Amino acid sequence: MSMTFSRFTRYLRQGELTTALFATLSFGAVGGIFGASLNNYLADVHNLDASARGWLEFPRELPGFLIMFIAGAMLMVLRETQMAALAMLFAFVGSVGFAYFGAPTAMMVLFMMIYSIGDHVIFAVEGPIGLKLAKAGGEGRRLGQFGGARNLGTIIGVAAVFLLAKFLGDRYDLIFGMAALWAIAAGILYFKLRVGHEDVRSNRIVIKKRYGLFYAISAVFGIRKQIFLVFGSWVLVSLHDVPVSTIALLYFIAATIGVFIRPLLGDVIDWLGERTVLAVDELLLLVVCLVYAFASDLLPAPLDLYLLYTAYVADNILFALRVARTTYLQKIAEDPADITPTISLGITIDHAVAMSLPIFSGYVWEVWGFRWVFLIAGAIALAGFFLCLRIRIPIRQVAVGL
DSSP states (O other): HHHHHHHHHHHHHHHHHHHHHHHHHHHHHHHHHHHHHHHHHHHHHHHOOOHHHHHHHHHHHHHHTTTTHHHHHHHTTTHHHHHHHHHHHHHHHHHHHHHHSSSSSSHHHHHHHHHHHHHHHHHHHHHHHHHHSSSOOHHHHHHHHHHHHHHHHHHHHHHHHHHHHHHOOOOOHHHHHHHHHHHHHHHHHHHHOOOTTTSOOOOOOOOOOOGGGHHHHHHHHHHHHIIIIIIIHIIIISSOOOOHHHHHHHHOOOOOOOOHHHHHHHHHHHHHHHHHHHHHHHHHHHHHHHHHHHHHHHSSTTHHHHHHHHHHHHHHGGGGGGHHHHHHHHOOSSGGHHHHHHHHHHHHHHHHTTTTTHHHHHHHHHOOOOHHHHHHHHHHHHHHHHHHHTTTOOOOOOOOOO
8 A cells, every 4th residue: 555655646746747847848938038039129129228228127126136025925825836827927917018018118117027026936936846846865956857948948939039030020029929828838837736735834034144155145146147148148239239030049059058958967966066066157157257358359250259159158058057056055954944935035135236236237338348347247256156165065864866
């Protein structure tokens, strides 16, 4: 009887894992569509310059700054999977707004904030959902698998943008309409999940000295994320007139590589540990910063553009290593119920920095030139390297999960 029950439990667990992976794939398609087309949309439809693009990050990242309170309120009445389903509803509304009602700039900002709420809630809960489906010692592998599924979804979304742009032109109504459909699909799949429904609800905001290094690393990551999400692609779009189809192709290449490399990076995290992985990530990021800053000085056209393409792809791949922050938190957590609230606080902290940094970076770009934006980012990456060297993981005897 116990053997039969064990097999039945394992079957249910595998079904939950499959559903969660397809939900992640669907949201990956939404993110791929937005990532491949957003900057071109802002430049083509709203004619934003670098300074205005920097200012736009304030309302876009405001939900991320407030996520500690948003997620805390949701956790009082919802499980993580239900929060993910609700997040996809926000993403759907935001996508529809971009597709059909976003031409006035004020409306575009409103729908960007609605989409951003869903985007940031997912970031708060996707890690905890993955950890609940992982075996002890195999957390990095499981989150790597989720990252691979997200990248596969990104490939699908980016490929659709590329094909639409090539054959129908820059039809942003169709592009963001596709994002809305994928968001609904993801929401349905997240709603079907039952993993974690037996957990006790958390109704607290967690702030503990024990997690201080996690908070600091989150702040550094927020700086790194904003500079590259905003200004990495802006170098290509504004300085080199790279069209949306090419940005989509670069996203496609990065996502394709990520499908295979993200699960391997998860294994590397389990093998080498978070301290080594995150420190090396900061050093590689420093190299990417220098490429963005000096590629056009060192190489003639079009070789400089090819090097920038390489940096853009490499930077997107390096984002996969952020799951090491989640596995690090899971290993130092005093209580499993601390994980989602602490991730939420980490997102709030990184956005407290990220909301103001693009404004400052846009000003630096306009006054001193784009190179200084990436030199500042390089200095921050170097500081992050020394910060990550302080990571220490408690020694625990665990079996490596498969």
